[in-house]
Amino acid sequence: MADIRAILNNSDFNLQATWFGNVVxxxxxxxxxxxxxxxxxDTRTVQAISNxxxxxxxxxxxxxxxxxxxxxxxxxxxxxxxxxxxACVTTPNLGVGTVATIAGSFAHAANSPTPTLVFSTxxxxxxxxxxxxxxxxxxxxxxxxxxxxxxxxxNLTxxxxxTGAIGVSVTGNANVNIIGNVTGANGLGISMxxxxxxxxxxxxxGTASPGITNSGSSMLTVNGICRSSSxxxxxxxxxxxxxxxxSGPFQIGATGNINPVQAQSFRWAPTLIPTFLEVVRSxxxxxxxxYSADNMPAGGSPVAANVRQGTVYGPSSEFxxxxxxxxxxxxxxxxxxDNTVGTAVLTQANVLAALGTSGNLDAxxxxxxxVDQVAAIVQGxxxx
Numbered sequence: 001m002a003d004i005r006a007i008l009n010n011s012d013f014n015l016q017a018t019w020f021g022n023v024v025x026x027x028x029x030x031x032x033x034x035x036x037x038x039x040x041x042d043t044r045t046v047q048a049i050s051n052x053x054x055x056x057x058x059x060x061x062x063x064x065x066x067x068x069x070x071x072x073x074x075x076x077x078x079x080x081x082x083x084x085x086x087a088c089v090t091t092p093n094l095g096v097g098t099v100a101t102i103a104g105s106f107a108h109a110a111n112s113p114t115p116t117l118v119f120s121t122x123x124x125x126x127x128x129x130x131x132x133x134x135x136x137x138x139x140x141x142x143x144x145x146x147x148x149x150x151x152x153x154x155n156l157t158x159x160x161x162x163t164g165a166i167g168v169s170v171t172g173n174a175n176v177n178i179i180g181n182v183t184g185a186n187g188l189g190i191s192m193x194x195x196x197x198x199x200x201x202x203x204x205x206g207t208a209s210p211g212i213t214n215s216g217s218s219m220l221t222v223n224g225i226c227r228s229s230s231x232x233x234x235x236x237x238x239x240x241x242x243x244x245x246x247s248g249p250f251q252i253g254a255t256g257n258i259n260p261v262q263a264q265s266f267r268w269a270p271t272l273i274p275t276f277l278e279v280v281r282s283x284x285x286x287x288x289x290x291y292s293a294d295n296m297p298a299g300g301s302p303v304a305a306n307v308r309q310g311t312v313y314g315p316s317s318e319f320x321x322x323x324x325x326x327x328x329x330x331x332x333x334x335x336x337x338d339n340t341v342g343t344a345v346l347t348q349a350n351v352l353a354a355l356g357t358s359g360n361l362d363a364x365x366x367x368x369x370x371v372d373q374v375a376a377i378v379q380g381x382x383x384x
Contacts, residue, residue, distance in 0.1 A: 002023075002025075002028065002029045002030070003029070003030050003032060003054055003055075003057065004019050004020060004021070004023055004024075004025045004029050004030070004031055004032065005019070005020050005032040005033075005034035005054075005056070005057045006018050006019055006020075006031070006032065006033055006034045006036040006038050006061065007019065007020050007034065007036070008036065009035075009036040009037055010036070010037050010039070011036070011038065011039065012038075012039045012040075012041055013025075013031070013038050013039060013040045013041070013042075013044055013063075014041065014042055014044070018038060019031075025044075025046045026045070026046065027045045027046065027047065027074065028047060029046055029047060030046065030047050030048045030049070030050060031046050031048070031049045031050070031063075032049075032050050032051070032052070032054060032057045032061075033049075033050070033051040033060065033061025033062055033063060033088070034057050034058050034060075034061055035051075035058040035059070035060040035061045036061045037061060037062055037064055038061065038062070038063050038064065039064050039066050039093075040063055040064065040065050040066060040069040040071050040100075041066040041067075041068065041069050042068065042069060042070070043069075043070040043071075044069070044070070044071050044072070045071075045072040045073075045074065046071075046072075046073055046074070046078075047073065047074050047075050047078060048073050048074075048075045048077075048078040048079070048080055048104075049063050049071070049073055049078065049079055049080065049088060049089075049104075050079075050080035050081075050082060050088065051063075051080070051081065051082040051084060051086060051087075051088045052080050052081070052082030052083065052109070053082060059082045059083065059084045060082065060084040060085070060086055061084075061086060062086050062087060062088060062089065062090045063088060063089050063090070064090050064091070064092060064093060065089065065090070065091050065093075065094060065100035065102065065125070066093055066094070066098075066100065067093075067094065067095075067098035067099065067100065067123070068098075068099070068100070069100045069101065069102075070100075070101045070102075071100075071101070071102045071103070071104070072102075072103045072104065073102075073103070073104030074104075075104075076105060077105055077106050077107045077132075078104040078105065078106065079102075079104050079105070079106035079116055079117070079129075080106070080109070080116075081106070081108055081109040081112045081114065081115070081116040082109065082112065083109050083111040083112040083113075083114075084112070084114060085113075085114055086114065087114055087115050087116060087117055087118040087143075088106075088116050088117065089102065089116065089117040089118070090117075090118050090120070091118070091119050091120055091121050091123065091125065091146070092120060092121060093121070094119075094121045094122070094123025094124070094125070094148065095121060095122055095123055096122045096123065096148075097123070098123035098124065099123065099124045099125075099126065100123065100124070100125050100126070101125075101126045101127075102125065102126070102127050102128075102129075103127075103128040103129055104128075104129050105129035105130040105131070105132075105154065106129070106130075106131060106132070106141070107131075107132035107141075108132060108133060108134040108139070108140075108141035112134070112139070113139055114139070115134075115139070115140050115141060115142060115143040115169075116141050116142060117141070117142040117143070118142075118143045118145065119142070119143070119144050119145065119146050119148070119150055119174070120143075120145045120146045120172070121146045121147075121148055122146060122147045122148045123146075123148045123149075124148055124149040124150075124151070125148070125149070125150050125151065126151045127150065127151065127152045127153070127154070128152075128153045128154060129153075129154045130154045130155045130156075130157070130180075131152075131154065131155075131156050131157070131167050131168060132157045132158075132167065133156075133157060133158040133166055133167035134166065134167075139166075140166040140167070140168065140169035141166070141167050141168065142167070142168045142169070143168075143169050143171070144168065144169065144170045144171070144172055144174050144176060145171050145172040145174075146172045146174055147172055147173045147174055147195075148174055148175070149174065149175045149176075149177070150174055150175070150176045150177070151177045152168070152176070152177065152178045152179070152180070153178075153179045153180060154179075154180045155180040155181045155182070155183070155201075156168055156178065156180065156181070156182045156183070157183045158183060158184050158206050158209070167182070170195065170197055170218070172195070173194040173195040173218075174195050175195060175196050175197075176195070176196070176197040176198070177197075177198050177200075178197070178198065178199045178200070178201070179200045179201065180199075180200075180201045181201040181202045181203070181204070182199055182201065182202075182203045182204070182211050182212055183203075183204045183206065183211055184204065184205045184206025184207075184209050184210050184211040184212075184229070184232055184234075194216075194217060194218060195218045195219070196218065196219045196220075196221070197214075197218060197219070197220045197221070198220075198221045198222075198223070199212070199220075199221070199222045199223070199224065200223045200224060201223075201224045202224050202225040202226075202227060203222055203224065203225070203226050203227070203234040203235065204227045204228075204229060204234055205227070205228045205229035205231070205232035205233050205234050205253070205258065205260070206229060206232050207229065207231060207232065208231065208232065209232060209236070210232050210233050210234060210235060210236030210262070211226075211232075211233075211234045211235065211236075212234065212235055212236065213235075213236035213237070213238055214235070214236075214238040214239070214242040214244055214263065215238050215239045215242070216239060216241075216242065217239065217241040217242065217243075218242065218243070219243040219244075219245070220242065220243070220244045220245065221244075221245040221246075221269050221270070222235070222244075222245070222246050222247065222269065223247045223269055223271055224247065225248070225249055225250075225251060226246055226248060226249075226250050226251070226260045226261055227250075227251040227252075227253065227260055228251070228252050228253045228258040228259065228260040229253045229258065230253045230258065231258060232258060233258055233259055233260055233261060233262040234260045234261065235260070235261045235262065235263050235266070236262055236263070237262050237263060237264060238263050238264060239264065240264050240265070242263065242264065242265070243267070244263045244265065244266040244267070245266065245267045245268065245269040245270065246261060246266050246267075246268070246269055247268065247269035247271055247275060248275030248276065248277070249275055249276050249277070249278060250275070250276075250277045250278065251278045252278060252279055301313065301314055301319065304319055304320060304321055304322045304323075305321075305322050305323060306321075306323055307319070307320075307321025307322070307323055308321045308323055308325055308338075309321055309322055309323055309324050309325070325337065325338045326338075328340055328341065328342050328343045328344075329342075329343055329344060330342070330344060331343070331344055332344050332346075333345050
């Protein structure tokens with residue numbers, strides 16, 4: 001593995017002149033910005049990218065994503081923030097209709113007051129990899145300040161500072177889609193005035209802060225479990241103007257009694273995944289108090305498959321039966337169906353109608369010779 005530093009500012013990653021020794025970093029190398037802005041415009045694979053300092057390498061600089069770029073860093077934490085005033089990954093040139101792709105996990109540097117990644121524009125980033133929050137109070141690992149779309153596949157985890165350090169902070173009016181689990185403290189912090197954030201995964205409270213806090217007027221949707229820790233909720237109080245939509249289930253931490261959702265208001269998510277509330281008993285066992293179609297208790301409401309089709313039932317009329325029941329006229333005479341017995345009788349007319357013309361023996365034999373007629377014909381022929 002080689003450490004290769006950029007020596008030309010505002011130059012493209014793919015140019016030899018950008019790099020010391022005219023060597024473009026490859027899959028076995030670490031690429032250092034070395035105080036320069038390096039544009040990434042095509043498909044590149046390296047072990048890591050960094051704007052930290054090193055032997056003969058200055059701290060600072062950034063890797064600026066351009067439209068169509070596809071950057072892969074293969075180390076477990078391959079995006080390295082160097083503790084400078086510039087983020088390691090930036091997007092000032094991603095305008096409307098542009099798309100950049102990056103695959104690479106990172107844990108925010110303990111000594112850095114600046115985010116590792118800043119998405120500040122109207123384009124689209126597709127990011128795959130885990131993000132571990134800052135270890136500096138008041139600092140975020142990934143800052144979403146733009147109006148574009150940020151698609152993230154991977155888990156978000158807060159840093160070692162339990163308060164004021166955020167994994168992903170959304171302050172712009174962006175559309176943020178996260179597929180993965182979010183763990184506090186403040187794995188995801190939202191304070192934007194307009195925009196949408198959708199999380200598909202489990203949200204868990206941290207030690208001293210919630211998993212998610214929605215303190216703006218944005219729309220937050222969580223499709224998955226909301227689970228409190230022993231001390232903090234999954235979803236924090238947030239603002240009165242928030243729109244928070246949750247599907248559940250809701251689970252109270254096994255060693256505590258913290259409500260998993262403390263938002264000032266919330267609604268069911270549009271997917272309306274069947275939801276229950278799991279509450280811990282004092283002896284450590286659990287009891288589910290709010291039941292629905294995915295978790296029916298013994299002796300409670302029947303499952304939908306055992307309720308007559310079209311019947312709406314449940315405490316909030318939240319279930320609809322799916323059991324199809326044949327009408328008496330379609331069931332044989334005397335056979336039980338629904339709350340009565342069948343009335344269908346098999347008659348000669350029914351059989352003939354079912355057979356049709358081709359199956360009607362009387363019709364087929366009407367123009368056929370009888371046995372006696374055949375015998376007479378044979379006798380006449382042999383006695384002549």
